[in-house]
Every structure is written in structure tokens, then in C-alpha cells.
Amino acid sequence: MRNFGYLLREGFRSVWKNRLMAAASIIVLTACILITGLAALVFINVNYVFEQVAHQNVVVVWLQRDVTDADIEAVGDELNAMSNVSGVEFLSKEEILDRYAKEMGSEELYEALKEDNPMQDSYIVTFYDLSLFEQTLDDIRDLPQTESIEAQTKLADQLSQLRNILMIAGAVVVVLLVLVSLFIISNTIKLTVYSRRLEIGIMKAVGATNFFIRTPFVVEGAVIGLLSALVAYLVTWLAYDRVMMLFGGEVIGMGLLSFQSMWWIVLLAYLAGGVLTGMVGSAISMGRYLKDEGGDPTL
Amino acid sequence: MIEFNGVHKVYDNGKKALDDVNIRIEKGEFVFIVGKSGAGKSTFLKLIMHEESPTVGEVIVNDFRLSKLRRRQEPMLRRTMGIVFQDFRLIQTMNVFDNVAFAMRVVGAKNREIHKRVPYVLQLVGLQDKMKSYPKELSGGEQQRVSLARALVNNPSLIIADEPTGNIDPTMSMEIMQLLVEINRLGTTVLVVTHAQALVDAFQKRTIQIKDGRVESDTPEGGVPA
Ligand SMILES: Nc1ncnc2c1ncn2[C@@H]1O[C@H](COP(=O)(O)OP(=O)(O)OP(=O)(O)O)[C@@H](O)[C@H]1O
Ligand SMILES: [Mg+2]
Numbered sequence: 001m002r003n004f005g006y007l008l009r010e011g012f013r014s015v016w017k018n019r020l021m022a023a024a025s026i027i028v029l030t031a032c033i034l035i036t037g038l039a040a041l042v043f044i045n046v047n048y049v050f051e052q053v054a055h056q057n058v059v060v061v062w063l064q065r066d067v068t069d070a071d072i073e074a075v076g077d078e079l080n081a082m083s084n085v086s087g088v089e090f091l092s093k094e095e096i097l098d099r100y101a102k103e104m105g106s107e108e109l110y111e112a113l114k115e116d117n118p119m120q121d122s123y124i125v126t127f128y129d130l131s132l133f134e135q136t137l138d139d140i141r142d143l144p145q146t147e148s149i150e151a152q153t154k155l156a157d158q159l160s161q162l163r164n165i166l167m168i169a170g171a172v173v174v175v176l177l178v179l180v181s182l183f184i185i186s187n188t189i190k191l192t193v194y195s196r197r198l199e200i201g202i203m204k205a206v207g208a209t210n211f212f213i214r215t216p217f218v219v220e221g222a223v224i225g226l227l228s229a230l231v232a233y234l235v236t237w238l239a240y241d242r243v244m245m246l247f248g249g250e251v252i253g254m255g256l257l258s259f260q261s262m263w264w265i266v267l268l269a270y271l272a273g274g275v276l277t278g279m280v281g282s283a284i285s286m287g288r289y290l291k292d293e294g295g296d297p298t299l
Numbered sequence: 300m301i302e303f304n305g306v307h308k309v310y311d312n313g314k315k316a317l318d319d320v321n322i323r324i325e326k327g328e329f330v331f332i333v334g335k336s337g338a339g340k341s342t343f344l345k346l347i348m349h350e351e352s353p354t355v356g357e358v359i360v361n362d363f364r365l366s367k368l369r370r371r372q373e374p375m376l377r378r379t380m381g382i383v384f385q386d387f388r389l390i391q392t393m394n395v396f397d398n399v400a401f402a403m404r405v406v407g408a409k410n411r412e413i414h415k416r417v418p419y420v421l422q423l424v425g426l427q428d429k430m431k432s433y434p435k436e437l438s439g440g441e442q443q444r445v446s447l448a449r450a451l452v453n454n455p456s457l458i459i460a461d462e463p464t465g466n467i468d469p470t471m472s473m474e475i476m477q478l479l480v481e482i483n484r485l486g487t488t489v490l491v492v493t494h495a496q497a498l499v500d501a502f503q504k505r506t507i508q509i510k511d512g513r514v515e516s517d518t519p520e521g522g523v524p525a
Binding site: 209 | 348370371373374375376377378381382388390401402404405406407449453
């Protein structure tokens with residue numbers, strides 16, 4: 001591609017020549033990338049906190065007082081067989097009483113209550129997916145040998161809801177913003193196409209291929225996307241660190257992701273998103289123009 | 300070589316611009332196309348350039364059968380012809396050299412070729428001293444010579460000019476026409492639409508007269524029969 005240098009230069013030249021329009025679309029596109037990016041980062045962090053809560057969220061399943069050893073084993077098997085259960089640990093009433101007595105610092109207590117143990121056998125259960133929390137609890141409750149369940153359902157529930165809302169709202173917002181970006185870019189390019197229609201007409205007249213005519217405009221779109229992505233990245237970086245400082249790096253006792261741990265993912269995603277949007281936007285308006293004008297060299 | 304076989308052209312608005320045109324123009328000919336305003340002269344050229352398609356009939360240009368021309372072949376057809384416009388169509392922000400070089404760049408010529416070919420062509424049209432000038436610093440005749448150089452630079456086998464002298468004064472017009480004749484003498488087929496009867500009379504070249512979309516007369520030795 002010996003002319004690629006020429007086409008690239010033309011693309012950059014065009015951005016500079018139409019710098020006011022370019023600046024306007026860079027601002028809009030930057031805003032779009034920023035909103036999308038920040039929404040994604042919030043979502044990623046909520047998810048991260050959610051995972052931590054999930055791992056810490058321990059449910060205690062108390063068994064009936066009159067369970068036999070066979071019953072205990074059966075419950076254990078049933079729990080292990082549940083697909084959402086990640087960990088099952090048995091805690092016998094003797095162990096519980098023993099721990100309790102040790103905590104109280106009196107061996108006598110253990111001896112005194114051993115014969116008529118007021119404690120209950122129990123299972124400590126952890127889950128994979130907190131969004132299925134309630135469902136799994138119901139399944140456990142349905143086991144005949146369980147008496148009651150002790151769980152911090154509230155937090156898991158709220159987090160799970162927040163995650164769902166964020167996911168849906170985020171998807172809607174992102175789709176809207178992508179459409180807005182494409183619209184803005186294709187209109188900017190339409191203007192530069194319009195201001196260069198004489199050149200395009202001459203190019204068609206002397207036999208330039210559509211590829212050759214289109215490329216500088218696609219480059220122009222890509223440059224706009226690239227610059228927007230870089231600006232958005234810097235703003236994201238600053239904003240993210242500022243917010244992290246505000247929160248002290250954690251919410252509800254759970255750690256948040258540091259920008260350092262994902263800066264290159266953010267940068268790559270921004271660049272890919274910006275450049276792609278820019279190129280697609282200009283390809284749209286170029287395609288329409290070349291089709292409408294039908295290769296008319298005299299316009 | 301250009302061939303029109305039973306060509307009719309009716310525009311979308313129902314206007315009939317060409318009516319059963321049958322014409323053959325051989326390689327190396329020089330042809331004037333004359334006729335009143337609205338007769339269909341520009342339509343005739345647009346069919347050759349594949350800017351419009353005939354409603355009925357076949358147009359063949361430089362071995363391209365235009366009814367069978369694929370979109371991606373259009374640039375290849377255009378590279379066989381050089382087009383000169385009445386209003387010059389020069390890019391105001393480029394100097395003379397770049398305006399001509401532009402036509403080579405967009406068809407993928409190497410820099411080395413461009414720097415060899417452009418000065419040569421500019422010398423051919425007598426503008427070797429104006430390479431660094433901008434269009435607005437040139438007279439109409441000079442601007443048309445730049446446009447002619449641009450049409451020539453890719454070495455087309457056919458030059459198409461729609462009223463090339465329509466916007467310039469008579470003496471300059473004569474020079475432009477002499478240039479076209481000179482280019483023709485070097486082997487390029489030349490097609491010129493013009494209203495200037497004096498020029499047609501002066502050069503004694505094949506003249507096709509179009510009237511209401513039909514070929515009214517076609518005289519090999521020039522002039523229009525009374
Ligand atoms: N794109 C178009 N759509 C509809 N009608 C058209 C179109 N182009 C030309 N015409 C009509 O077709 C007829 C022939 O037009 P054409 O441009 O070929 O004439 P011409 O001989 O070049 O005239 P002039 O000497 O004024 O340039 C005219 O009546 C014109 O109005
Ligand atoms: Mg005309």
C-alpha cells in the first residue's frame with residue numbers, strides 16, 4: 001500500500017482544516033466515551049464488591065434437634081448436590097458447645113450440658129452466585145431436616161438488585177450513546193465531505209477508486225475517535241483516583257479496584273471504542289454520499 | 300473508440316434528451332459536437348463518461364461495454380479519459396503543480412513519476428513558469444490550461460471537453476483549441492462540445508450537430524450544412 005502515507009496525511013490534514021467541527025465532535029464523543037466508561041467502571045466495582053460479599057456470605061443451616069447421624073449425612077449430601085452451593089462444612093452440636101464453653105472460659109459448662117446439649121447440629125454453607133441466593137435458600141428450607149436458616153439476606157439482595165439495574169440501565173445508555181456518537185461523527189464527516197465535494201468530483205473524474213476516496217475520511221473519523229479516547233482516558237484516570245480517595249478505597253468494608261490494576265484495559269477499550277466509532281461513523285456518511293452522488297464527476 | 304448503437308436517453312422527469320443516436324468515433328479523431336442549448340450535447344458526453352446510463356441502446360467506450368460495466372470497473376474506464384470542464388474545477392488551495400499532481404496521486408502514482416510527468420505536461424500547455432502559482436493568480440485561459448494539463452497527466456486515450464472555452468475570451472479560446480488540436484496530433488482522441496461557431500469554422504474538423512436529441516448532421520470535413 002504505497003499510498004497509505006498519503007491517505008493518512010490527507011486524513012490528518014482534513015481534521016486540522018476542519019478543526020472547529022472536529023473539536024465539537026471530539027467534545028461530544030469524549031463525553032460519550034466518558035459516560036460509557038465511568039458507567040462500566042462503576043458496574044465493574046459493584047460486581048467486584050458483590051463477589052467479595054458472596055465469598056464472605058456464610059449461611060448457617062440449623063438442623064432439627066432430633067436428627068440422626070444418617071439424617072445429618074443425608075442433608076450434607078443434599079447440600080453438596082446443589083449447584084449453587086460452593087462450600088459445605090458440618091459443625092456438630094458438641095463442637096459448638098465446646099467452642100461456646102471455651103469462649104466462656106469454663107470447662108464445667110461443657111461437662112454439665114454435655115448430656116442434654118441445648119445446641120443444634122448445623123451446616124455452614126457458602127454460595128457461588130448471590131443472585132440465586134433466595135432460590136437456594138428456599139431449596140435448603142425444603143429439606144425436611146432443617147429447622148431454620150441464619151443468613152444476611154438483605155445485603156446480598158440489595159447488591160444483586162443494584163447489579164441488575166445497573167446492567168439494564170447501562171446497556172440502554174451505552175446503546176443510546178453509541179447512536180449519538182455515530183450520528184455526530186457522520187455529520188461532521190458529512191460537512192467535510194461537503195466542503196471537499198469539488199475534490200471528490202475531480203477524484204471520481206480522473207478514476208480514483210471508492211476505496212481511495214473514502215480512506216482519508218475514514219482516517220479523519222479514526223483520528224477524531226483516537227483523540228476523544230485519549231482525552232476521555234485522562235479524565236477517567238483523574239476522576240477515578242479522586243473518587244477512590246473520597247471512598248478511601250472501599251465501600252461497606254469491601255475493597256474497590258484500583259485504577260493501576262486496570263489502566264491498560266480502560267485505555268485499550270477507550271481506543272478501540274473511539275477509533276471504531278469514528279471509522280464506522282465516517283464510513284456511513286461516505287457510503288451514503290458516494291451512493292447518492294453515484295460517482296458523478298461533474299456533480 | 301466510441302460507439303453509440305440506437306441510444307435513447309429519457310431522464311427521470313420524463314425529459315427526452317437523446318433520441319436514437321448512432322455514432323462511431325475512431326481512435327485518434329478530433330470531433331466537434333455542436334447544437335443549440337438543451338439539444339443533448341452534455342447528455343451525449345455524460346453517457347460516454349458513464350455518469351448517466353442510456354434508457355435504451357448500447358454505448359461502448361475504449362473497449363468498455365458500458366451497460367455491462369461493474370461499479371468497481373468505473374474508475375478503470377475513467378482512467379482512459381481526461382475530462383475538461385467549462386468552469387475549470389481547480390482546487391483553490393492547491394498551486395498549479397499540486398492541482399495537476401493530484402490527478403496522479405489519486406490513481407496511485409509514485410512520487411518519482413509525479414515529479415517527472417507533471418512538469419512535462421505543464422510545459423506542453425505552456426505553464427512551466429507558473430507551477431507555484433495559485434488558481435486565483437491566473438487568467439481564465441491559464442486556468443483552463445491547468446485543467447487541460449490535469450486531464451492529460453494520466454495519459455488518457457480520450458479527452459472530453461464540455462465547452463472548454465465557454466468562460467474565456469476569444470483569443471485565449473483560440474489558444475486552448477490549438478492546444479487540443481496539438482494533443483490530438485500526438486494521438487489522443489478529442490471530443491469538444493462548443494457553441495463557438497468561429498472555432499468550428501477555423502479548424503475544419505469532423506462536426507456532429509445535435510438537434511432535439513437527434514444527430515442532425517455529421518460532416519467529416521467540418522462545418523454545419525445550411
Ligand atoms: N439530470 C437531468 N434531469 C432531467 N433533465 C435533464 C437533466 N440533464 C439534462 N436534462 C435535460 O435534457 C435536455 C438536454 O440537456 P443537455 O444538458 O444534454 O443539453 P446541452 O445540449 O448540453 O445544453 P447546453 O448547451 O445548454 O449545455 C435539456 O432539456 C435538459 O433540461
Ligand atoms: Mg451542456
